[in-house]
Amino acid sequence: MMSEIPITCHFCFETFHALLEIGGDFSGMITEIYDCEVCCNPNKLSIVVSDGSISSIQADSGNE
Ligand SMILES: [Zn+2]
Incomplete structure:
Protein backbone atom coordinates (compact mmCIF):
# COMPACT_ATOMS: atom_id res chain seq x y z
CA MET A 1 0.00 0.00 0.00
CA MET A 2 1.29 3.49 -0.85
CA SER A 3 1.41 5.71 2.20
CA GLU A 4 1.93 9.45 2.27
CA ILE A 5 3.99 10.12 5.35
CA PRO A 6 4.34 13.57 6.92
CA ILE A 7 8.00 14.35 7.59
CA THR A 8 9.39 17.26 9.58
CA CYS A 9 12.49 18.41 7.73
CA HIS A 10 15.75 18.04 9.66
CA PHE A 11 17.02 21.32 8.15
CA CYS A 12 14.15 23.82 7.90
CA PHE A 13 11.55 22.16 10.18
CA GLU A 14 8.84 22.51 7.54
CA THR A 15 6.57 19.54 6.91
CA PHE A 16 6.66 17.68 3.61
CA HIS A 17 5.29 14.31 2.51
CA ALA A 18 7.21 11.22 1.51
CA LEU A 19 5.48 8.56 -0.58
CA LEU A 20 6.37 5.09 0.59
CA GLU A 21 5.24 1.63 -0.45
CA ILE A 22 4.74 -0.58 2.61
CA SER A 53 1.96 0.29 10.05
CA ILE A 54 4.50 2.93 10.91
CA SER A 55 5.57 2.98 14.54
CA SER A 56 8.26 5.64 14.35
CA ILE A 57 9.93 8.03 11.92
CA GLN A 58 13.26 9.76 12.42
CA ALA A 59 14.75 12.34 10.06
CA ASP A 60 18.49 12.98 10.07
CA SER A 61 20.88 14.75 7.74
CA GLY A 62 21.42 12.88 4.47
CA ASN A 63 24.70 14.75 3.88
CA GLU A 64 27.45 12.35 4.82
ZN1 LIG B 1 13.60 21.50 4.46
Whole structure:
Protein backbone atom coordinates (compact mmCIF):
# COMPACT_ATOMS: atom_id res chain seq x y z
CA MET A 1 0.00 0.00 0.00
CA MET A 2 1.29 3.49 -0.85
CA SER A 3 1.41 5.71 2.20
CA GLU A 4 1.93 9.45 2.27
CA ILE A 5 3.99 10.12 5.35
CA PRO A 6 4.34 13.57 6.92
CA ILE A 7 8.00 14.35 7.59
CA THR A 8 9.39 17.26 9.58
CA CYS A 9 12.49 18.41 7.73
CA HIS A 10 15.75 18.04 9.66
CA PHE A 11 17.02 21.32 8.15
CA CYS A 12 14.15 23.82 7.90
CA PHE A 13 11.55 22.16 10.18
CA GLU A 14 8.84 22.51 7.54
CA THR A 15 6.57 19.54 6.91
CA PHE A 16 6.66 17.68 3.61
CA HIS A 17 5.29 14.31 2.51
CA ALA A 18 7.21 11.22 1.51
CA LEU A 19 5.48 8.56 -0.58
CA LEU A 20 6.37 5.09 0.59
CA GLU A 21 5.24 1.63 -0.45
CA ILE A 22 4.74 -0.58 2.61
CA GLY A 23 3.63 -4.20 2.40
CA GLY A 24 0.62 -5.05 4.56
CA ASP A 25 2.54 -7.51 6.74
CA PHE A 26 5.98 -5.89 6.56
CA SER A 27 7.90 -5.46 9.81
CA GLY A 28 11.32 -3.87 9.99
CA MET A 29 13.27 -0.70 9.31
CA ILE A 30 13.21 1.29 6.07
CA THR A 31 16.03 3.78 5.48
CA GLU A 32 15.58 6.15 2.55
CA ILE A 33 16.84 9.57 1.51
CA TYR A 34 14.14 12.09 0.62
CA ASP A 35 14.83 15.62 -0.50
CA CYS A 36 12.79 18.22 1.37
CA GLU A 37 10.20 19.84 -0.89
CA VAL A 38 10.78 23.21 0.79
CA CYS A 39 14.57 23.60 1.12
CA CYS A 40 15.72 20.66 -1.10
CA ASN A 41 18.16 19.33 1.50
CA PRO A 42 18.43 15.54 1.77
CA ASN A 43 16.70 13.99 4.77
CA LYS A 44 17.72 10.48 5.74
CA LEU A 45 14.58 8.84 7.07
CA SER A 46 14.65 5.86 9.37
CA ILE A 47 11.13 4.46 9.42
CA VAL A 48 10.23 1.62 11.76
CA VAL A 49 7.33 -0.48 10.50
CA SER A 50 5.43 -3.06 12.48
CA ASP A 51 2.92 -5.30 10.66
CA GLY A 52 2.51 -2.76 7.85
CA SER A 53 1.96 0.29 10.05
CA ILE A 54 4.50 2.93 10.91
CA SER A 55 5.57 2.98 14.54
CA SER A 56 8.26 5.64 14.35
CA ILE A 57 9.93 8.03 11.92
CA GLN A 58 13.26 9.76 12.42
CA ALA A 59 14.75 12.34 10.06
CA ASP A 60 18.49 12.98 10.07
CA SER A 61 20.88 14.75 7.74
CA GLY A 62 21.42 12.88 4.47
CA ASN A 63 24.70 14.75 3.88
CA GLU A 64 27.45 12.35 4.82
ZN1 LIG B 1 13.60 21.50 4.46
